[in-house]
Amino acid sequence: MFLQLLQDTIILFSVGVCGWFVFRLLRLPIASFLGPIFFIGAFKIAQLSIPPVPGYLSPLVQVFLGVFVGSKITRDTVGQLKKMIIPTLTIIIWAVSVVFLLGRLLASVTDLDLYTAMLSSSMGGLPEMTIIAMATNARVEVIVIVQLFRVVLTVTAFPLLLRFLVPESAAAARGEDKTGGGNKPGLSMLAFGAAVSKYKQKNSEFFLRLRQINKKEAALNLWRGMFTLIIGACGGMFFNYIGVPAGVMIGSMFFIAIASLTGIRLKAPSTNIFGLLMVGAGIMISDNITADTLDTLLSANLLFVVMISTVLIFLSSLVVAYFISKVSGWDYATSFLAAAPAGFTVMTLLAVKYDRDPFRVSILHLCRLVALKSVIPLYFMIISRL
Numbered sequence: 001m002f003l004q005l006l007q008d009t010i011i012l013f014s015v016g017v018c019g020w021f022v023f024r025l026l027r028l029p030i031a032s033f034l035g036p037i038f039f040i041g042a043f044k045i046a047q048l049s050i051p052p053v054p055g056y057l058s059p060l061v062q063v064f065l066g067v068f069v070g071s072k073i074t075r076d077t078v079g080q081l082k083k084m085i086i087p088t089l090t091i092i093i094w095a096v097s098v099v100f101l102l103g104r105l106l107a108s109v110t111d112l113d114l115y116t117a118m119l120s121s122s123m124g125g126l127p128e129m130t131i132i133a134m135a136t137n138a139r140v141e142v143i144v145i146v147q148l149f150r151v152v153l154t155v156t157a158f159p160l161l162l163r164f165l166v167p168e169s170a171a172a173a174r175g176e177d178k179t180g181g182g183n184k185p186g187l188s189m190l191a192f193g194a195a196v197s198k199y200k201q202k203n204s205e206f207f208l209r210l211r212q213i214n215k216k217e218a219a220l221n222l223w224r225g226m227f228t229l230i231i232g233a234c235g236g237m238f239f240n241y242i243g244v245p246a247g248v249m250i251g252s253m254f255f256i257a258i259a260s261l262t263g264i265r266l267k268a269p270s271t272n273i274f275g276l277l278m279v280g281a282g283i284m285i286s287d288n289i290t291a292d293t294l295d296t297l298l299s300a301n302l303l304f305v306v307m308i309s310t311v312l313i314f315l316s317s318l319v320v321a322y323f324i325s326k327v328s329g330w331d332y333a334t335s336f337l338a339a340a341p342a343g344f345t346v347m348t349l350l351a352v353k354y355d356r357d358p359f360r361v362s363i364l365h366l367c368r369l370v371a372l373k374s375v376i377p378l379y380f381m382i383i384s385r386l
Contacts, residue, residue, distance in 0.1 A: 016279040016282055033127055041289040058131075066250065070255070075263075091368050096371060113138065119132060128372075132245055150310050150342065225267040228268065228269075231256060245376075250373055337351050343365075
């Protein structure tokens with residue numbers, strides 16, 4: 001039994017990791033999450049033999065996701081929020097309003113159920129929203145396609161928007177001379193030499209620090225990490241017990257956030273395993289794909305949903321970004337990244353790449369993610385009991 005479970009897990013993760021690397025080579029967004037969905041989904045649509053998803057994977061992934069998000073809510077984060085209260089409240093109110101208003105609109109003019117329509121309209125992160133969809137029997141394939149299209153549009157549109165608003169910044173991001181002289185011939189070699197020197201220095205410091213870590217400190221970090229996961233698991237079990245949709249993930253996030261704010265020393269899982277965590281989430285979602293999924297993806301109704309939700313949300317994000325830039329004094333590019341209807345990680349990376357403020361962008365996306373992950377499941381729990 002155990003050997004069979006282990007074999008199934010290895011096969012699924014092998015296929016998922018292959019999808020991850022192929023999507024990464026193609027420079028597609030959220031490669032570690034979408035690659036496994038596409039590859040394993042292709043096996044299922046083609047009705048090829050592939051092991052079922054192990055039952056332990058869903059709660060394990062949900063606990064880790066909750067711990068990752070919850071551990072970002074610290075006293076320093078709350079302190080910084082006081083300086084960004086108006087942009088933060090604007091983002092939260094807008095995001096929650098879009099879910100309820102646009103979600104109900106889509107449910108009334110299309111054949112989508114309310115759960116699917118609201119989750120398709122949510123900007124709370126693709127992995128998190130699809131996990132909630134699985135808990136509410138919503139149409140996962142619709143939510144994945146709608147949100148993926150929105151992410152791709154945002155990632156594609158931002159460089160064009162930046163080029164229009166701040167031409168010199170877009171040129172700098174491409175490594176061009178701002179004076180209009182084109183690329184400097186020696187710039188790339190100088191940059192390469194500096195990068196090599198930085199790499200050597202960084203790694204020498206890394207190995208020096210590694211030698212300084214003693215066994216006692218490593219053991220302490222291990223126990224602290226296990227204690228953190230136990231807190232998250234307890235929160236997940238409690239929220240799951242009281243009937244909150246995707247309660248394992250939501251409860252884990254809440255318990256870890258509370259522990260962090262009360263001063264308990266936690267050890268969040270290393271970011272090095274985040275890619276594998278996303279692969280696990282993708283494998284979970286792929287379990288909802290069947291041979292009939294392809295018909296859904298090619299239907300005219302889905303195209304209508306994608307176009308309506310994407311256009312309305314994207315246009316509203318431009319307006320919200322303009323408002324934030326006016327009330328906060330931020331430049332419009334940073335404001336747009338903070339309000340963009342795409343994922344936490346993708347928008348933060350774009351902020352770094354285009355020399356915007358990644359801290360402001362990440363904080364506002366984190367607040368939006370936490371708000372939506374809290375409000376939507378609780379609302380679903382309430383209406384399911386009416």
